[in-house]
Amino acid sequence: MLTVQHVETYIRRKPIVKDITFTIAPGSIVGLIGPNGAGKTTLMKTILGLTKFSGTIQIAQVSVTETDHRALRRVGALIEHPAIYPFLTGLQNLELYSQSPTDRQQLITTLEMDGYIQQKAKGYSLGMKQKLGIAIAFLNHPQLIILDEPMNGLDVEATIGVRQLIHQYAAQGTAFLISSHILSELQRVMTQVILINHGQLIVNQPLDQFNQLHHQNYQFRTTAPQQTRQLLEAQRISFTTHQSYFSVRRETIFALQDLLATHHIYLEELAPVERNLEQTVVAILAQQREAAHEN
Numbered sequence: 001m002l003t004v005q006h007v008e009t010y011i012r013r014k015p016i017v018k019d020i021t022f023t024i025a026p027g028s029i030v031g032l033i034g035p036n037g038a039g040k041t042t043l044m045k046t047i048l049g050l051t052k053f054s055g056t057i058q059i060a061q062v063s064v065t066e067t068d069h070r071a072l073r074r075v076g077a078l079i080e081h082p083a084i085y086p087f088l089t090g091l092q093n094l095e096l097y098s099q100s101p102t103d104r105q106q107l108i109t110t111l112e113m114d115g116y117i118q119q120k121a122k123g124y125s126l127g128m129k130q131k132l133g134i135a136i137a138f139l140n141h142p143q144l145i146i147l148d149e150p151m152n153g154l155d156v157e158a159t160i161g162v163r164q165l166i167h168q169y170a171a172q173g174t175a176f177l178i179s180s181h182i183l184s185e186l187q188r189v190m191t192q193v194i195l196i197n198h199g200q201l202i203v204n205q206p207l208d209q210f211n212q213l214h215h216q217n218y219q220f221r222t223t224a225p226q227q228t229r230q231l232l233e234a235q236r237i238s239f240t241t242h243q244s245y246f247s248v249r250r251e252t253i254f255a256l257q258d259l260l261a262t263h264h265i266y267l268e269e270l271a272p273v274e275r276n277l278e279q280t281v282v283a284i285l286a287q288q289r290e291a292a293h294e295n
């Protein structure tokens with residue numbers, strides 16, 4: 001659906017997006033995450049043909065350029081502030097983009113906007129404007145929907161409504177690129193994780209693979225804690241301790257078991273320790289900083 005190849009975006013000669021390549025298949029929900037200033041919004045704007053860039057962007061095999069936006073006909077987007085005409089009602093705003101009353105009404109109902117859709121948008125609260133912006137992005141059943149911080153200012157029910165819409169449209173083949181700092185929320189919808197930092201792509205993985213690779217440390221207890229500590233230190237296996245438990249990285253677990261067995265030390269308990277997405281992202285970014293520091 002979306003192919004991004006070797007894309008670079010410069011703003012005032014400063015590289016903001018650096019050699020980014022990824023694809024999004026129909027029906028995939030990609031969570032775009034990264035620290036403040038990482039380049040998420042710039043990448044989204046680039047895909048929408050709003051900035052100059054080098055490299056290739058294709059939507060359903062049609063190229064996007066800064067001047068040719070034909071590929072964007074079936075793309076919906078909400079980037080930064082929703083593009084709303086304040087002196088029109090919510091409904092009139094929707095009518096500007098869609099001819100289909102059924103399509104409009106379905107979105108109004110799911111997002112529970114019936115109560116104020118006939119009022120002028122200038123009187124809307126932050127969350128009401130955000131919902132209208134989201135409805136505009138979903139109109140006409142796009143092939144690709146790009147949402148920058150969609151849950152900004154939304155109450156619990158609206159958040160659930162947006163989540164439902166995302167699942168429903170993805171099931172019908174719409175591809176999503178969604179940025180959010182609310183990782184727990186993103187985790188509930190996304191099927192693929194893209195992590196960027198300083199404009200570079202650090203991780204691009206299906207969510208389940210990402211969880212398997214990065215999520216787990218292992219925690220264990222042994223029959224000889226003192227000796228275990230000495231062995232781990234001697235073998236330079238990094239670990240932390242908490243009470244009588246040791247915690248090590250997942251990839252060291254087989255070597256560790258061999259090591260202990262050779263010294264006739266036995267495991268009394270061994271269990272994976274779940275890290276949440278937030279902790280995982282923080283750990284990856286910290287590792288990257290360490291690596292950059294060493295180079």
Ligand SMILES: Nc1ncnc2c1ncn2[C@@H]1O[C@H](COP(=O)(O)OP(=O)(O)OP(=O)(O)O)[C@@H](O)[C@H]1O
Binds near residue numbers: 011016035036041
């Ligand atoms: N119009 C602009 N002029 C100058 N610099 C810009 C402009 N737009 C973005 N930048 C710079 O590009 C970098 C990436 O910004 P961007 O808004 O894409 O980050 P982001 O990942 O979306 O951040 P956040 O999570 O804070 O929204 C930042 O260093 C920002 O200062």
